[in-house]
Every structure is written in structure tokens, then in C-alpha cells.
Amino acid sequence: MRKNRAVYLLLALALVAAACGDSAGDTTTTAAVATTTTAPAATTAPPETTMALPAVDIGVDFEAGKIYVGMLSDLTGPFGPLVTPIVDGHSVYWENVNANGGINGLEVELVVKDTQYIPDNHVQFYGELKEEVVAFGHSTGSPHTMAIREALEADGILAVPLTWYSGWSDPALNSNLVPHGAPYCIEAMNVLEYLSKKFEADNGAKPSLAIVSVPGDYGLDSAIGAALAAAALGLEVVYDGTGKVIPPAAGTTFDPTEFVTGIVGSQADIAFVTATPGTFSGIYGGSLAQGFEGIWSGAAPSWNPAFIGPDSPIRGGIARDFWGSAYISPWSSDAPGMKELRDLFAELRPDAPAHDYYGEGFVEASILHAALQKAYDNGDLTQAGVVAAAKSLENVDFGGIGPAETYVGEPNDRLQRQSLMFRPDPADLDAGGSGTTVVEDFFTSDIAAAYEFTGACYKLEG
Amino acid sequence: MRGRPLLFTKYTADQALLPTGTKKVMAAIFVALLVSIPFDLIPGLGFLAANDWLKTLTRVFIFAIGALGLNILTGLAGQVSLGHAFFMGIGAYAAAVLGAAPGALWGLGLPIWIWLPAAGLVAALVGVIVAPTAVRVRGLYLGIVTLALVVIGGWLFRNTESATGGSQAGRNFPPFELRLWQEEKPFLSFAEDGPWFGIDLSAEAKTYFFLLVLVAVFTLVAKNIQRTRVGRAFQAIRDRDVAAEIMGVDEFRYKMLAFAISSFFAGVAGALLASFVGRMIPESWDLALSVQLIAIVLIGGAGTVSGTLMGAGFVVIVPRFVQELTDLLKETIEEGEGVLARIGDVFIATSGSDGGIINTLPGSGPGLSVFQLNLVLFGLLIIAFLIFEPLGLYGIWLRIRNYWKGWPFTY
Numbered sequence: 090m091r092k093n094r095a096v097y098l099l100l101a102l103a104l105v106a107a108a109c110g111d112s113a114g115d116t117t118t119t120a121a122v123a124t125t126t127t128a129p130a131a132t133t134a135p136p137e138t139t140m141a142l143p144a145v146d147i148g149v150d151f152e153a154g155k156i157y158v159g160m161l162s163d164l165t166g167p168f169g170p171l172v173t174p175i176v177d178g179h180s181v182y183w184e185n186v187n188a189n190g191g192i193n194g195l196e197v198e199l200v201v202k203d204t205q206y207i208p209d210n211h212v213q214f215y216g217e218l219k220e221e222v223v224a225f226g227h228s229t230g231s232p233h234t235m236a237i238r239e240a241l242e243a244d245g246i247l248a249v250p251l252t253w254y255s256g257w258s259d260p261a262l263n264s265n266l267v268p269h270g271a272p273y274c275i276e277a278m279n280v281l282e283y284l285s286k287k288f289e290a291d292n293g294a295k296p297s298l299a300i301v302s303v304p305g306d307y308g309l310d311s312a313i314g315a316a317l318a319a320a321a322l323g324l325e326v327v328y329d330g331t332g333k334v335i336p337p338a339a340g341t342t343f344d345p346t347e348f349v350t351g352i353v354g355s356q357a358d359i360a361f362v363t364a365t366p367g368t369f370s371g372i373y374g375g376s377l378a379q380g381f382e383g384i385w386s387g388a389a390p391s392w393n394p395a396f397i398g399p400d401s402p403i404r405g406g407i408a409r410d411f412w413g414s415a416y417i418s419p420w421s422s423d424a425p426g427m428k429e430l431r432d433l434f435a436e437l438r439p440d441a442p443a444h445d446y447y448g449e450g451f452v453e454a455s456i457l458h459a460a461l462q463k464a465y466d467n468g469d470l471t472q473a474g475v476v477a478a479a480k481s482l483e484n485v486d487f488g489g490i491g492p493a494e495t496y497v498g499e500p501n502d503r504l505q506r507q508s509l510m511f512r513p514d515p516a517d518l519d520a521g522g523s524g525t526t527v528v529e530d531f532f533t534s535d536i537a538a539a540y541e542f543t544g545a546c547y548k549l550e551g
Numbered sequence: 552m553r554g555r556p557l558l559f560t561k562y563t564a565d566q567a568l569l570p571t572g573t574k575k576v577m578a579a580i581f582v583a584l585l586v587s588i589p590f591d592l593i594p595g596l597g598f599l600a601a602n603d604w605l606k607t608l609t610r611v612f613i614f615a616i617g618a619l620g621l622n623i624l625t626g627l628a629g630q631v632s633l634g635h636a637f638f639m640g641i642g643a644y645a646a647a648v649l650g651a652a653p654g655a656l657w658g659l660g661l662p663i664w665i666w667l668p669a670a671g672l673v674a675a676l677v678g679v680i681v682a683p684t685a686v687r688v689r690g691l692y693l694g695i696v697t698l699a700l701v702v703i704g705g706w707l708f709r710n711t712e713s714a715t716g717g718s719q720a721g722r723n724f725p726p727f728e729l730r731l732w733q734e735e736k737p738f739l740s741f742a743e744d745g746p747w748f749g750i751d752l753s754a755e756a757k758t759y760f761f762l763l764v765l766v767a768v769f770t771l772v773a774k775n776i777q778r779t780r781v782g783r784a785f786q787a788i789r790d791r792d793v794a795a796e797i798m799g800v801d802e803f804r805y806k807m808l809a810f811a812i813s814s815f816f817a818g819v820a821g822a823l824l825a826s827f828v829g830r831m832i833p834e835s836w837d838l839a840l841s842v843q844l845i846a847i848v849l850i851g852g853a854g855t856v857s858g859t860l861m862g863a864g865f866v867v868i869v870p871r872f873v874q875e876l877t878d879l880l881k882e883t884i885e886e887g888e889g890v891l892a893r894i895g896d897v898f899i900a901t902s903g904s905d906g907g908i909i910n911t912l913p914g915s916g917p918g919l920s921v922f923q924l925n926l927v928l929f930g931l932l933i934i935a936f937l938i939f940e941p942l943g944l945y946g947i948w949l950r951i952r953n954y955w956k957g958w959p960f961t962y
Contacts, residue, residue, distance in 0.1 A: 236830035305719025
């Protein structure tokens with residue numbers, strides 16, 4: 090009994106300590122906000138500026154000299170291997186900004202939460218973070234972002250969506266999200282027009298098409314774009330597996346037989362598969378084993394650079410068959426922004442391997458950087474002030490890492506329609522690169538250019 | 552009988568809700584404590600009044616309702632069930648179809664006093680439909696049958712798009728709003744800040760109180776089921792089903808009843824969870840959710856109502872504590888001074904090259920994410936409780952209680 094008593098005592102002490110620690114933290118933050126708002130001429134004014142301090146509410150602490158930015162990231166879920174380098178990109182970007190004076194002397198600090206790609210967690214972490222950050226550096230996943238959309242609007246907080254669902258470009262669906270890159274639906278049009286033209290030039294005939302996708306906004310948005318492109322190009326869809334690929338639940342394995350049979354049996358010239366990297370490689374590997382030699386592509390998140398890794402069983406095949414598209418320039422791109430990115434990584438993360446997704450972090454961070462700076466200059470660095478600043482941004486340039494973005498004007502005019510095409514390059518990977526070579530820099534296909542955007546391609550309902 | 556709290560001269564006194572004076576006082580203090588939390592009246596618990604902690608506590612209440620249901624089936628009647636998440640899903644979608652605004656997806660726009668009980672009833676009905684299969688088997692086989700429910704449910708939810716919104720897309724659920732019928736403005740909304748009876752409350756605090764009332768009602772119901780004829784029949788079946796039947800307990804009937812009641816609780820909890828979260832995808836109602844509920848019942852103490860409540864608090868709040876503790880340690884390490892920073896550095900990896908059990912940037916190097924650590928922690932806790940303290944947190948509480956009962960004469 091005596092021993093147990095000691096344990097309980099310790100437990101109780103730990104609880105009390107944790108409780109005290111937390112409440113103490115709360116009081117200091119509120120105190121800081123109170124002093125800065127009531128006394129603008131506080132002693133801690135940033136050195137560079139003579140302007141009055143901007144108004145602040147949540148997520149900016151002048152005393153600590155910090156701006157807090159929330160990150161709703163999938164670090165250990167199905168897209169974890171892709172989102173982790175994006176978060177790395179973010180942190181390197183902000184380290185550099187902070188080292189060079191920050192935002193008028195304020196350092197940006199990221200508060201990263203791992204949502205595991207579970208909407209429930211996403212909502213929970215959103216609830217926690219909205220009380221401590223000024224804006225969200227990214228929000229991973231469409232159903233997840235959809236789940237917090239109304240709250241973002243009600244709470245007046247900005248978020249950069251880490252999802253390319255076409256609905257984010259529709260103001261009716263969102264007012265506080267600042268998307269970037271061509272949506273899945275437009276991307277599919279660009280990819281298919283590019284591949285179809287190339288096929289026709291090589292073979293003198295139009296290619297036949299197999300469309301396969303996962304369900305939900307991601308797969309269906311992409312598949313609808315592919316179907317629109319097929320109709321516009323006059324391509325015959327010989328196999329349609331739209332929305333049929335179900336990513337396996339944890340602890341189970343994916344059976345690609347249905348799709349392998351469908352694709353191989355249809356003898357399609359182009360297989361357009363929008364899926365998770367895991368399901369994509371299953372379908373591709375199965376078809377390869379049966380001797381299928383068509384052209385393969387799909388929305389960008391289907392691709393994982395690990396496909397051409399040294400131990401990958403599909404290394405040789407996929408290097409021959411795959412044509413990828415991207416929203417951002419890959420690691421080896423000549424764009425000035427990418428050169429700067431590589432230099433920063435060499436300086437700040439010398440051990441980090443080359444990865445194509447760092448650029449995504451840079452683009453997201455750049456949008457937020459522009460919004461925060463503008464909000465500061467407007468004298469309103471509140472959560473709502475950052476939203477207002479972001480909505481007035483025009484022609485945000487990323488130094489070629491991604492196509493420039495604009496957030497004012499008609500949705501149809503400002504919709505991003507540019508994609509980039511790349512090929513897997515195992516030799517580049519072995520030489521220490523990211524394993525991709527750009528074959529067509531950012532371009533807009535005729536179909537995408539002519540597409541009248543009136544709302545999401547795939548309507549994500551109620 | 553003053554001074555002899557354990558001497559009961561009537562069965563009714565023995566079976567009373569709160570048989571002793573101490574229990575009455577404790578229960579009153581506990582309820583008063585819970586009610587006072589959003590008003591920040593108790594020093595040291597002030598942090599709980601913050602909106603995000605209120606949300607965590609609200610989540611505790613929702614899981615408590617679901618776990619109380621599982622406790623009736625597993626703890627009282629002894630029927631292992633891995634299918635609780637399925638019934639929660641059924642309840643959630645019944646609520647959505649009845650309560651959500653009409654649109655492209657099914658939705659009738661009915662008020663909460665219809666959709667919430669209906670969510671429970673529909674789930675109970677489904678429970679009764681599947682029960683005849685389930686009550687024919689027991690033990691491991693029952694576990695497999697109920698596991699199948701989760702798998703079938705996963706397929707069903709993915710493919711009934713008009714009700715569920717479809718795989719990876721999901722749908723919105725009706726908010727916590729009280730309407731008499733389908734009038735434009737609810738007369739009581741839990742989703743908006745504003746005064747209630749002259750007291751200014753945040754939306755989070757309102758939801759908290761709403762769920763507090765519900766969890767109180769369901770606790771009473773669960774407690775009452777336990778201490779009546781039905782509850783005793785359940786326990787008789789749990790302890791020895793053959794003997795129970797010889798004594799005249801209709802095994803089939805009571806097992807069916809246990810399934811129905813437990814599914815009712817699950818359905819209501821599912822509807823509440825979905826409404827609380829706002830939008831969920833069909834993949835949410837998976838085995839992991841069932842396991843979480845089983846963890847609550849086992850860690851709390853199978854067969855006890857207060858244990859289940861403690862378990863719900865434990866399972867929902869511990870991950871939050873681990874997260875906060877990790878963040879705290881991370882900050883200490885980054886500041887770099889003191890003993891705590893050195894100790895923390897052993898456990899926590901703050902960058903890819905750093906070693907440690909927990910990695911604050913998972914995926915960038917070795918080490919578990921906080922979530923994975925929590926899973927490991929729950930697994931270890933379930934094993935530890937099953938071996939060392941089968942009564943769970945309730946058992947620990949019992950020992951503390953018994954210690955103080957005799958204090959200072961503990962020998």
C-alpha cells in the first residue's frame with residue numbers, strides 16, 4: 090500500500106504540474122495581447138519600422154516577437170511520405186525569412202499537428218489551433234478541409250488548402266481558402282491533351298483511354314476532368330473504373346485484379362489512374378506483370394518518387410511508361426526560385442535528400458508570407474485582417490516554383506490552368522537528384538483554356 | 552443506521568442508486584465540479600475553461616455514452632463486441648438522413664428531438680436484426696461475427712452514397728440546434744456564441760452543457776439497467792450462461808435485449824459524434840473506433856458504470872496530455888538549458904538526425920509520432936490492466952476508497 094501511495098502522489102503531482110503549466114501559459118499570452126493592443130508604443134516595437142504596430146488578436150505575440158502559424162498535416166497517414174517534405178519546405182522557408190528580419194521583426198513559428206488524414210482529428214486540431222494561430226499554413230485533404238470550411242468562415246481564419254479540389258476555386262464554396270496550382274480536373278485535361286497529341290504524332294492515330302480512380306473529391310474531380318478531355322479530344326474510353334479503387338483499410342491489402350484485368354483486357358493506349366501511391370503501384374505492377382505496355386499517368390498525388398527507388402520492383406517499367414504532371418517545379422528545375430530553394434536546403438538542411446515536394450512547402454509559405462506582410466502593412470494583423478489581406482493579393486510570384494496566383498477577380502478568370510509534365514529518371518535519382526526530369530514546363534492545354542469554370546467539376550454534396 | 556454505512560436492512564436500500572452518504576456527497580461534488588468548469592470557478596482547473604479543452608471534455612461525454620452502451624453488452628452481459636463502431640455509424644447516418652437539410656443527399660430536415668432518439672432506435676433495430684446470428688455463438692466466435700459487422704458496415708457506408716456522401720467525400724451532419732419543427736430559426740442553438748438565460752456563453756460551453764445533460768441521463772439509465780432485474784439477468788448470463796438458463800433466465804431474449812440496448816446507446820453516441828465533428832467520411836466508422844471503445848471499457852473497469860466514465864475520460868484525455876507534454880518538452884529542449892531538457896532530449900527527436908522515442912516531426916526520421924505512441928500506450932495499458940487490475944481504473948479507485956474508509960486505521 091505504501092508503495093502505491095507514492096505512485097498516486099506522484100501522479101497527482103504530475104497532473105497538478107501539467108495543469109499549472111497550461112494555465113500559466115494562457116495568462117501570459119492574453120496579457121501580451123492586451124498590453125500591445127492598448128499601448129501601441131510598447132517598448133518591444135520592432136526595430137525596422139517607425140509605423141504604429143498593427144492591430145492583433147490571436148496568434149501574434151509582440152513580446153515574444155512571434156507569429157504563430159498552424160499546420161494541419163498528414164504526417165503518418167496515407168499521404169505522409171509526401172506531406173512530410175512539404176512541412177520541411179515550410180520550415181526551411183520560414184527559417185530563412187526569420188533569419189532575414191522576419192515580418193517586420195516578427196518571427197514566424199509553425200505549430201504542426203499530425204492529422205493522420207482522419208477528418209475527425211482534423212476538426213479536433215483545428216479547434217485547438219484556432220485559439221493560438223493567426224492562420225493555417227496548410228490544411229491537408231479535401232473532405233478534411235471541407236469539414237472545417239464553415240468554421241474557417243465563421244471564425245474568420247485563413248487557410249492554404251493542401252488539396253487541389255476544383256471547388257476551392259469556387260467562391261460560393263469557400264471564402265477563406267487560397268488555393269494554388271491547377272485543380273485535379275484541369276490537370277487531367279492538360280495531361281490528356283499533351284499525351285494524346287504526342288501519341289498521335291508518334292503513331293498517326295488517336296489513343297484509346299482507360300480511366301481509373303478512387304472515389305471522393307480527389308479521384309472523381311480528376312476522373313471527370315479526364316472524361317471531359319476525352320470527349321473534347323474524341324478519345325474512346327475503353328475501360329472506365331471511375332471511383333472504383335477503394336484504398337485498403339489499415340491492416341488489409343489492396344487487390345488490384347479487377348483493374349488489372351480491365352486495363353489489360355481493354356488494350357488501352359493510355360491508362361489514366363488517379364489513386365493513392367499504394368493503390369497506383371499495385372495496379373501498375375499487376376498490369377506490367379501481364380505484359381501491358383501502355384502510357385501511364387494520373388493526378389500528381391498518385392506518383393511517389395519511391396517508385397523508381399533502387400529497391401523498387403517496378404523501377405524499370407515505370408521509368409519507361411510513366412508521364413507525370415505536377416503543380417510545382419521538381420527539385421532539378423532551372424527556375425530561379427528552385428535554385429534558391431536548393432541553396433537554402435544545402436545551407437540549412439545539408440543532409441536532407443533531394444525531394445520534389447519541398448517546393449510545395451515553399452509555395453504555400455510564400456502565399457502566407459505575402460498575406461501576413463500585407464496584413465502587417467495594412468495595420469491589421471488579426472486573423473480577419475490576414476484573410477482580408479490574402480483576398481486582395483494579386484500576381485503572387487513564386488520564382489517559377491509554381492505559376493503565379495491571383496485571388497481577386499472572377500473565379501473563371503483567376504482559376505489556375507497551368508500544369509507541368511515530367512518523366513521519371515532513375516539515373517538522376519542515383520546521382521543524388523529527385524529522379525524527375527521536366528519534359529514540358531508550365532503550360533495550359535487548349536481544352537483547359539476553353540473550359541468555362543462555373544463551379545467544382547465534381548460537386549461534393551451536403 | 553448512522554455510522555454503519557454498509558449495513559443494509561432492505562434490498563431496496565442495498566440496490567439504491569447512491570447507497571451511502573459519502574457516495575451522495577461525492578456525486579454531488581462531482582456534478583457541481585463538471586457544471587462549474589466552463590465558468591472557471593475552481594483555481595487550478597482554469598485551463599479547462601478554454602474552448603479547446605471544453606471540446607475535448609465534450610468528446611469525453613460522447614465517448615462515455617457510446618462506451619456505456621458497450622459496457623452493458625460486454626461488461627454486464629459478457630458478450631464481446633468489436634462491432635460497436637458499426638452501430639455508431641448506423642446511428643450517425645440515421646441522424647443525417649432525418650436531421651440534415653434536404654439537398655442533393657438524403658435529408659429530411661427534422662428537429663433534433665426526432666433525429667437523436669431515432670438514431671438510437673434505428674441502431675437498436677439493426678442490433679435486433681443481427682442479434683439472432685450473434686447470440687448463437689460466444690467468446691472468440693462472437694468477436695469474429697461482430698468484426699464482420701464492421702467490415703460489412705464499411706462496404707455498406709461506402710456504397711450508399713445518397714445517405715453517406717460516398718467514400719472519401721463524406722457529408723455534413725445536422726448541428727446541435729433545438730427546433731420545435733422546421734421553423735427558420737432554432738429557439739435554442741448550441742452552435743452560436745451568445746447569452747443563455749442572461750449568462751454569456753460560448754458555443755463550446757453550450758455544447759458542453761448539452762452533452763453533460765445527455766451523459767447524465769444515459770448514466771442514470773445505464774445504472775438503472777444494471778441494478779434491476781434485467782441487469783441481474785445480464786450478469787447471470789455473463790457469469791455462467793448455462794446456469795443462468797437453468798435458473799429461468801431466457802438467454803436468447805436477454806442477449807437480444809443486451810444487443811438492442813447497447814446498440815441504442817451506440818446509435819445515439821454516433822449521431823452525437825458526427826454532429827459534433829460536423830462532417831465525417833464513411834471510413835470513420837472503422838475497427839479503430841471499436842477498439843477505442845473497448846479500451847475505454849477495459850481500462851475503466853468492465854461492468855461498472857463509474858469505471859466506464861473514468862475510462863472515457865482517460866482514453867480521450869491521455870492523448871491530449873501526451874501531446875501537450877511532448878510540446879512542452881520540445882520547447883524545453885529548444886531552449887536547451889536545465890536537467891529537464893537533457894532528459895527530454897533522450898525521449899524526443901526534434902529533427903531527422905536526432906534520436907528519441909517520440910519524433911515531433913514524424914516521417915523525417917526514426918521515432919514514433921505522438922499518435923502512434925498513444926496507440927502503443929493504449930495497447931500496453933489494456934494488457935497491464937487485464938493482468939494486474941481487471942477492475943480497471945474503477946479497481947484503483949476502489950482501493951483508494953477502501954484505504955481512506957479505514958483511515959487512519961489501515962491495518
